[in-house]
Amino acid sequence: MSQPKNLVVAQSGGPSPVINNTLRGIVEMARDCQEIGKVYAARHGIEGVLREELLDLSAQCPDEVSLLRYTPAAGSIGTCRYKLLSNQQEDFERVIDVLRAHDVGYFIYIGGNDSMDTANKIAQLGQARGLDLVGIGGPKTIDNDVGDTEFKLIDHTPGYGSAAKYWMHAVQNANEENRGSCPADPVLVMQAMGRKIGFIPAAARLADPHREMPLQIYMAENPCSLEQLASQVNDQLRADGRCLVVISEGFDVGDLG
Structure with missing residues (x-):
């Protein structure tokens, strides 16, 4: 039986409620x-x-x-926004040197799309440098945008459920605020995260399954x-005297932004 290899786990990007x-x-x-063998956590990704x-x-x-x-x-081991770009060969080589020095055979990167790509690139470079290394991506994005579009590989990413629940309650609260302040402020706009994919703004409908709110998504x-x-x-506004708008951050607003 071969000797056990150590594992390094790291976190990247914005933390979700369930990343830990x-x-x-x-x-x-x-x-x-x-x-x-041992499980190491990389401090701040x-x-x-x-x-x-x-x-x-x-x-x-x-x-x-x-x-x-x-x-x-992500306060337990920390996270980061630092990206290893393809032209940063020195950084990639440094990662391999550190993993080799600590007898690491498994590298898990918890994060979004960029983190999945980074884990794959590190594993490939490790193999090319003679290091028996397995790279694993731990999907974590509240946007729910990691995986295939048919949801056969990943049906959801951890963190999205919490984000959807949060938005359900946020819209319910915003509806009450809009109801009370509509004579002065008839339109209340909420921007939801998700640059290219609309699962979070879509979750706003959970606040109004029977479509009783003057809600537009x-x-x-x-x-x-x-x-x-x-x-x-x-x-x-003509129909209800007020309107609650939930809009994705990736929605094209033309000259406004």
């Missing part, structure tokens, strides 16, 4: 896997690998690790002109 639960699952499963700031999660008490299930955000996937949008809002 993914981390917990990795640590607990690795503990029961004979092929894995890939930047922690570059700086060789690795935390030994294997040394943590199992009861402490289990608390990650209920720990929000605009997503990048279903574009319309500003003139059309204004016309539809005005129609809503």
Whole structure:
């Protein structure tokens, strides 16, 4: 039987409410896997690998690790926004050197699309440099945009469910605010995250499944002109005296932005 190899896990991008639960699952499963030795966490994502700031999660008490299930955000091991671009060969080589120095055979990067790509590139370079390295992406994006469009590989990404629930409550609260302030402010606009995909703004409909609110939802996937949008809002105002608009950050607003 070959000697166990160590594992490095890192987080990237904006944290989701359940990102630490993914981390917990990795640590607990690795503990029961004979092929894995120590589990290291890179402090503040890939930047922690570059700086060789690795935390030994294997040394943590199992009861402490289990608390990650209920720990929000990414404060436990930190995250980063640093991207390894294709032309940054020096950074890639540094990552491989650090992983080799710590006898790492498994690298897990929790994040969005860029993180999945980075994990793959690091694994490929490691193999090319003679390092037996497995790269794994841990999907984490509240936008729900990691995976295939048919949702056969990934039916949802951890974090989206929490974001959808948040928006359901946010729209319900905004509806009450709009109802109370409509004589002075008849239109209330809320912008939802999601540059290219509209799962979060679509979740606003959960607040009004019977379509009783004067709610309009605009997503990048279903574009319309500003003139059309204004016309539809005005129609809503004539019908209900107020309008609640949820719009995706990726919606094309033309000259406005």
